[in-house]
Amino acid sequence: MIQLKNVTKKYGNVVALDDISLSMEKGKIIGVLGANGSGKSTFLKLIAGLVFPTNGKVFVDGHEVTRRIGRNVAYLSELDAYYDGFTVQDMLEFYASQFMDFNMEKARDILDFMQIEPVKKLKHLSKGGRGRAKIAFALAREVPVLLMDEPLSGLDPMVRELIIKGLISFVDLEKQTIVMTTHEVDEVESLLDEVIFLRDGKVVERAFVDELREKSRCSVAGWLKKIYEGEEKQ
Amino acid sequence: MTEEFDATKPIYMQIMEKVNKKIVRNEWKAGDKLPSVREMAVQTGVNPNTIQRTYSELERMGIVETRRGQGTFVTENEEVIKRLREQLKQEIMSDFVRNMKELGFTIDEIVASLKDFSQGEGV
Numbered sequence: 522m523i524q525l526k527n528v529t530k531k532y533g534n535v536v537a538l539d540d541i542s543l544s545m546e547k548g549k550i551i552g553v554l555g556a557n558g559s560g561k562s563t564f565l566k567l568i569a570g571l572v573f574p575t576n577g578k579v580f581v582d583g584h585e586v587t588r589r590i591g592r593n594v595a596y597l598s599e600l601d602a603y604y605d606g607f608t609v610q611d612m613l614e615f616y617a618s619q620f621m622d623f624n625m626e627k628a629r630d631i632l633d634f635m636q637i638e639p640v641k642k643l644k645h646l647s648k649g650g651r652g653r654a655k656i657a658f659a660l661a662r663e664v665p666v667l668l669m670d671e672p673l674s675g676l677d678p679m680v681r682e683l684i685i686k687g688l689i690s691f692v693d694l695e696k697q698t699i700v701m702t703t704h705e706v707d708e709v710e711s712l713l714d715e716v717i718f719l720r721d722g723k724v725v726e727r728a729f730v731d732e733l734r735e736k737s738r739c740s741v742a743g744w745l746k747k748i749y750e751g752e753e754k755q
Numbered sequence: 756m757t758e759e760f761d762a763t764k765p766i767y768m769q770i771m772e773k774v775n776k777k778i779v780r781n782e783w784k785a786g787d788k789l790p791s792v793r794e795m796a797v798q799t800g801v802n803p804n805t806i807q808r809t810y811s812e813l814e815r816m817g818i819v820e821t822r823r824g825q826g827t828f829v830t831e832n833e834e835v836i837k838r839l840r841e842q843l844k845q846e847i848m849s850d851f852v853r854n855m856k857e858l859g860f861t862i863d864e865i866v867a868s869l870k871d872f873s874q875g876e877g878v
Binding site: 548549550682685686689690692694711712713714730731732734735738739740742743 | 760762763764765766767768793796797799800801802803804805808
């Protein structure tokens with residue numbers, strides 16, 4: 522479904538991703554982990570067609586990623602982006618006008634599930650409210666690939682749980698693949714099929730969550746801690 | 756509330772254990788319909804693929820059966836459920852007895868203390 526072939530991305534002289542080759546299967550929920558500056562966001566942006574490789578190629582569904590990949594990929598940014606006076610409903614209509622695949626009925630169902638009222642102005646929502654609304658906008662698109670940059674970052678536990686349950690309720694894994702970056706691996710571990718662990722722009726580890734738990738006899742968070750501790754000793 | 760999971764075991768296995776317990780306790784009876792994969796995923800806060808794996812494993816063991824277009828059901832084969840109940844009992848017993856023996860208790864002492872314990876508990 523998603524394929525990176527010898528992908529290197531440099532910003533000026535700074536190497537963000539260093540010769541990465543991997544592919545991701547359809548119908549999975551994949552977590553991209555790593556410290557700040559490890560290349561997580563760049564990894565997502567390359568798949569979203571928001572930045573382009575310095576070397577190598579990225580494919581989604583067999584097509585090389587271009588600026589027009591937006592038709593097959595929904596990208597949920599870590600930042601909030603909306604017009605000041607927009608209500609949730611305005612945003613729904615904006616999305617519907619921009620994306621052929623936007624399912625208005627599904628969007629309303631998700632907002633309802635997430636306890637967001639469409640009449641509210643986006644700027645009047647709490648941080649958690651905006652976090653939930655953003656998820657709803659992305660999930661309502663019937664696209665094969667959903668990319669989420671830190672969807673739970675900075676949100677309180679109740680909101681995180683609502684978002685996780687919303688994702689489980691509304692994602693269609695027969696047709697969709699989710700790739701998300703996260704710091705909160707503890708929170709999303711039960712949601713992930715696979716984890717990809719990045720460090721200094723390279724893939725250090727990649728594993729199926731249940732296999733990893735079985736082999737290492739610890740959670741993904743515990744396993745990550747071991748990796749970091751191992752490094753400190755070296 | 757999303758369920759808490761033991762960090763040292765695969766999640767699909769822990770959900771299997773929960774389902775097995777419900778069946779053995781007769782909370783889910785022979786022929787009962789299990790929640791759909793999606794319902795179970797939302798209830799437990801777990802990836803639907805993981806629940807699918809749980810259901811496939813249970814089906815492989817003959818504990819549940821999937822009927823096309825209808826869903827997943829607890830087997831109506833009472834023999835399978837009886838065997839499962841026996842197997843779960845054996846697992847718990849062997850852990851318990853091993854632990855007690857490691858503390859130096861004999862089988863007779865273990866039996867006696869079990870009786871005392873259940874009287875004390877009013878079981």
